[in-house]
Amino acid sequence: MKWTAQSGERGSYILDLECGGAGQYSERGVMYSHDVVIVGSGLAGLRAAQELAGNLDVAIITKVYPSRSHSGAAQGGVAAALANMDGDSIEAHIYDTVKGSDFLGDQDAIEIMCNDAPRTIYEMEHLGCPFSRTDENKIAQRAFGGHSFLRACFSADRTGHALLHTLFEQTYKMGGKLQVYSEWYMTRLIVEDGVCKGVVAMDIATGRMEVFSAKVVLFASGGYGRSFEITSNAYANTGDGAIATYRAGLPLQDMEFVQFHPTGLYQHGILLSEAARGEGGYLLNGNGERFMDKYAPGKMELAPRDIVSRSEQTEINEGRGAGPDKDYVLLDLRHLGEAKILERLPQIYHLAKDFLGVDAVTDPVPTQPTAHYSMGGIPTDNDCQVILDETGAKVEGFFAAGECSCVSVHGANRLGTNSLLEALVFGRRAGKKILEAASTAKSSSIDEKREIAAVRAGIDKIVNTSAKEELHPIRKELKNVMTYKAGVYRSGSELAEAHKKVTELQERFKHVRVDDKRENFNTNMLEAIELGHMLEYSELIVAGAEAREESRGAHARTDFPTRDDEKWLNHTMAFRKGDGGYELKYRPVVITRFEPEERKY
């Protein structure tokens, strides 16, 4: 059928006038149908689309315009053992990643990712990604925490932006072969008897709710860092994909593993990339000491993030923080000199200047640990197909890639620059596998009325109510308790406190009030929906952390300070029970070549 820019929906842009086969209306004239529906237009979603457009009728649903996806915020780099600067090897990349993950990463998946990394970078370069260059005109590479060679390919300190815009540009090249529903909000995943059938989504501009039927659905919906007070994550990172999956009766994996990045801009949480330390920046405590020599003398500031964040937190907790409240540490770039700061770290320079009024050329920048990356998410196999239960059975027609997924290549702690890589590598793999899967799959029928009614009922509950609870205080209290009771350091008693608080907030949320009753661009309602997601997954973060009586990677229990491979060398799987409660089960980690050993830097 023929679509034109005029007859296309507002908020969905169609890049050519012809859109072969897309958008078959049902008799009611409302059902949207595509072979493949991708939710998310960050690196993972766009890379998958690249693989599929032209071969299948493929659509992307995204709650923000593609170029505004959070991948664009990534600063420091993307890892690949190109060996442009030194004698790096894929072997070393694999080992560093396994070790960085504190041995919770699945080693077969890690091997796939690292092996495919150089090809991935060259491919992005060929598509036009502007990479910074060496004197030999090759892609430049720099140091990053936990990587034992100069491995991070970068575009100044705007690497994610450069990669995301490169793929966004490609969507224009795909013309009518790809349909993008921008500013559409996915609210529900439809899975029946282990078969995925589609999603329900809402056009934000009009409030119209539609069922999208699909032979295959791919979630590439990003992370869940927003439930912390200090976070580097976009407001959009509210774990929508993870929660839609969970509510559809599927498990979530390793949710307790949340990475805290050592250099969030004090009080804002905005990220100052590790590239700042990769280029030679120091961390100082309130006494002006480079405290990392106490914690990781070998790697100093370039130890993995979990270790550096904990070191900072220890300095702060023991009274050696900087500032009037001794509640931050300092990132010192002064010795790098103005020229290098402006050439290699321009964004960091401007962020410090615009948000804190600090000139990084002349003064050290106040920083603190900030919730940054979600290691946990939707469990998948190595081809991104979603896993149904602890036996590893799979859901038909449902895939996940990028930060919303848990393959798991990052295990208990992600190494910086590995997640842009993950999104690109596994986005492509998902695309390839979906091409196969969709050619044999059939569209199945959906009870459209029932699906929409289910979503409407949830929304009506919060919109058409005389309830009194305010949205913002609930969110604020949640973020506070997550940061201070389930953050860099955790203990059994603090987690119990956090758990109690989260359930109490969930209860209050049932009576939350949404003042905005309009249909069009109702961000008040979206915030309420998102808060519902945050409350639900936060409980899983806390529950997983409470159960896991050990310290591993980003999960640091003060009451169980060591790693316990005997009991805990496994992935947590959280299932939703009929009554809305949860149940935790466990699944073994895949170990191929590297037996767990003590992790020292």
Place this chain on the structure above:
Amino acid sequence: MSNGEVTFIIERFDPEKDTAPYPQEYKVILEPGQTLLNCLNNIKWTQDQTLAYRYSCGSAICGSCAMRINGKAVLACKTQVSDCVKDGVIRLAPIGNTKVVRDLVVDLEPFWNALKRVRPYLTPDSQDAPEKEREQTAEEFSKIDPSTTCIMCGACYSDCNVLEVDNQFLGPVALAKAHRFIFDSRDGGGHQRLTEISETNGIWDCTHCGECTTRCPTETKPLSRIEEIKVKAMAEGHHGNAGARHVLGFRETVGRRGLLDENYLPLRTVGFFNIPGLLSIMPVGLRMMWRGKNPPMIPHYVDKVGEVNNIFARFEEFRK
């Protein structure tokens, strides 16, 4: 103005129920270091949940939060409120050159569609992917470094004076995007791109007002990029269009006479053999004559025109 109470006057409009935009006031106690986005969130979360605006990253990289503050487009998340308060008041409105969807949210479809017209993707010379990266010198990279920083926030698009009168103009964002490929040593489509954007609605329609560069929150600075494209287009001989003829005509008459020959220039711009074009400007010429505004039929020379001729001659030599 530092701390204290600030009155936000925000332009509200819901086209589905309001007949016209109206101002609404909110009072906010300003804390040090607060950005405009912080304040908007404060208003939305504690005073009026119905206020609609876009934002996502909160760190000046996603491009969602452009809006007009006191009449000028900025990124809300990177603007310090204390820098913009005038007599305790801040006025907020949606960005310009767009249609309002609700409050500060505007329809961006025309904005994204304009990009299409510059084929915003790399068109390499050869389709065969080499085994490794293509080489690029640091200097070559530095040519595209500014234009690749564009975050597509639309601040320049909002305040572009040409777009305001002609929505067919490609506009600063699309032109900056074109720059990013024209100057990319890896792109093979430069010649074609230059031909296309030298035509009507392209580079030559820019009036150099500089609003785009003033508004740009990144290093893109569209006006500078447009200027660079113009220089390249001229240098590479893209002279078969009105804009280029105008430039050449300008140089010819000033170089010859030291003065602009205002009779010659329009004819040169349109093209001496372009009959329909000439006919189309005739009414203006006739009206000017009617009102006695036409330039003298026999053009003047400046005194000491020889010196001007010398300057031009030396410049030509220098250029060679």
